[in-house]
Amino acid sequence: MKVLFCTDGSRISYEAIKNFASWVNKEETTVDIICVIDWSFLPDNILVEESNFVTSCKNNADCILETAEKEIKLSGLVAGEKIKHCGAVVESILEQLAEKDYDMVISGSHGKKGIQIWLGSVSREILESAKIPAYISKHKNDARNILFTTDGTDISLKTAEKAINMLNLTDKNVHICTVSENPDLLFLEGTLDANWMMAIRTQQQIYSSSSIEIFKALFEKYHIQVKQSKILEGIPAQSILNYTQENDIDLVVMGSKVKTKMQSFLLDSVSKRVVENVKSDAFIIKIPNQFNT
Secondary structure, eight states, X not given: OEEEEEOOSOHHHHHHHHHHHTTSOGGGOEEEEEEEEOOTTSOTTSOGGGOHHHHHHHHHHHHHHHHHHHHHHHTTOEEEEEEEEESOHHHHHHHHHHHSOOXXXXXXXXXXXXXXXXXXXXXXXXXXXXXXXXXXXXXXXXXXEEEEEOOSSHHHHHHHHHHHHHSOOTTOEEEEEEEEOOGGGSOHHHHTOHHHHHHHHHHHHHHXXXXXXXXXXHHHHTTOOEEEEEEEESOHHHHHHHHHHHXXXXXXXXXXXXXXXXXXXXXXXXXXXXXXXXXXXXXXXXXOGGGOO
């Protein structure tokens, strides 16, 4: 497996590679490192090539790449190419992803909240724009408990199967959950009919139980033991976030449809809300367009 590790020299980016190393077959994983020098904010009258500031940036980038390479080797992974790129950060990373056939992109996230989320971050923009799986890390964790979520669709099943084939789940605690949305949260007219409410709840329980059993069968196929499976109730994103906190989840695996930039801006999704608010690492599998119907 070949992955691209994006680092800015921050502690969280180095911890991201340590966390990631605990979830894969190390000797089979080659990690290329990219560090981007962004001087696009410099005034136009400054000659970039002659700027002492730029020279300092280049030297810092070399140090960051060397340190990242050491961290990769210490984690037992195979260190690949060191890439120093000049330009806008997100565009440079996406350009590198387009040039080579990577299986995954890794980055750390500083966990921005509130208005900072809307201002954007490198990890978020990469997640929205890249068409390959993305591993987003927020802090060092035990890398023991992993949560797979399902909504009962073929998309969630394909997401889980791809993650199983990319990750090493030996000696990991595997959790499975699905969310049954509470009918009380639906439109008022419908909730006034008690019989309708009971019928909906019954159908939801049947569907949720079936989804869980199908997921269990998938893990049995790969001889992976499931520690806990649970049907949650409530708003999907919030229910998943609550579960990750209550069960000390270290990594949550979810699927996300490939969208245009405008769709990503306008449309909310469960995976987006979870990634933005979860305290654990997140592994997001992008779903090809042919499955988006």
